[in-house]
Amino acid sequence: MEYNDKVVVITGAGSGMGRSMVSEFARRGARVAAVGRTLEKVEESIRLAGNTERALALRADVSVEADVVGVIDAVVAHWGRIDVLINNAGVLDTYEPAHTVSLQSWQEVIAINLTGPFLMSKYAIPHMLKKGKGSIVNIASLSSFSAAGGGSAYTASKHGVLGLTRQLCFEYGAKGIRVNAICPGATATPMALHGGTSEALPDMDAGVMKTPAQRWCKPEEVARLAAFLAGDDADFVHGSAYVIDGGWLTAAREAF
Ligand SMILES: NC(=O)c1ccc[n+]([C@@H]2O[C@H](COP(=O)([O-])OP(=O)(O)OC[C@H]3O[C@@H](n4cnc5c(N)ncnc54)[C@H](O)[C@@H]3O)[C@@H](O)[C@H]2O)c1
Structure with missing residues (x-):
């Protein structure tokens, strides 16, 4: 029970990796604030985790500042602290070539994938500073290093998430906050299998089968890595970009 009584805030907690993280952190004894755009979906994640007594379901759009402030205030009002923030919420774009992408669609993806983690961090960090300790894990992507995992907005947003991670590490590491x-x-x-909002999602199976692992990553594998990185066993890990891809990036014979 390494997370005994620690307060963990997880965004995008209503499906995919976020849902697995709710279960993983609950299993390790955390008090979990599960945040998502649809309350019923995060409530279902909590129910599946069997953690209804020690969890909070909160509705928020991470790209809306007032929603983010509301979530952080609600968590602190309920439990008085925030130990861990997992910035997991994200959306895929449409994979369109840049010259056909509308400004609105670009701005929506950047707002959720990059401004969201910034806003959540901005309002969570003061509570971590008060305790002199905290941990933030941002869910970036292979698209933080390379092209073709999405369109221009997705790739730029995930490169940005890595930059944000490194800058926050630089600003807050000496103050007891680790950011990875x-x-x-x-x-x-659902994002990768059904393409999120995209109708142009390439068949990723072919790429997956060319990786050394020759299989898809399971969301619970990302959840276990998040629990390791966010916790005290990773106390010396600051500013890292932990790749979990079955060897895709290292051994890619072709892009996505
Ligand atoms: N699935 C993949 O292959 C893959 C690979 C690399 C990185 N990622 C990243 O992993 C993270 C989790 O994605 P997933 O694969 O579990 O997909 P998913 O679609 O199952 O989960 C994303 C969650 O974020 C939520 N969300 C979207 N916009 C939001 C907003 N504005 N405010 C609050 N919540 C919002 C969605 O409702 C959803 O529950 C994302 O950041 C994604 O970019 C996914």
Whole structure:
């Protein structure tokens, strides 16, 4: 029970990796604030985790500042602290070439994938500073290093998440706050399997089968890595970009 009584805030907690993280952190004894755009979905994640007594379901759009402030205030009002923030919420773009992407669609992806983690961190960090300790894990992507995992907005947003991770590490590491990123490859979640909002999602199976692991990542594998990185066993790990991709990036014979 390494997370005994620690307060863990997870965004995008209503499906995919976020849902697995709710279960993983609950299993390790955490008090979990599960945040998502649809309350029923995060409530279902909590129910599946069997953690209804020690969890909070909160509705928020991470790209809306007032929602983020509301979530952080609610967690602190309920439990008086925030130990861990997992910035997991994200959306895929449409994979369109840049010259056909509308400004609105670009701005929506950047707002959720990059401004969201910034806002959540901005309002969670003061509570971590008060205790002189905290941990933030940002769910980035292989698209933090390379092109073709999405379109221009997705790739730029995930490169940005890595930059944000490094800057926050630089600003707050000496103050007891560790900030790290996880960079998953193709993971079997609704986003990758059904393409999120995209109708142009390439068939990723072919790429997956060319990786050394020759299989999709499971969301619970990302959740276990998040629990390690966020916790005290990773006390000396600051500013890292942890790749979990079955060897895709290292051994890619072709892009996504
Ligand atoms: N699945 C993959 O192959 C893959 C690979 C690399 C990185 N990622 C990243 O992993 C993270 C989790 O994605 P997933 O694969 O579990 O997909 P998913 O679609 O199952 O989960 C994403 C969650 O974020 C939520 N969300 C979206 N916009 C939001 C907003 N504005 N405010 C609050 N919540 C919002 C969604 O409702 C959803 O529950 C994302 O950041 C994604 O970019 C996914």
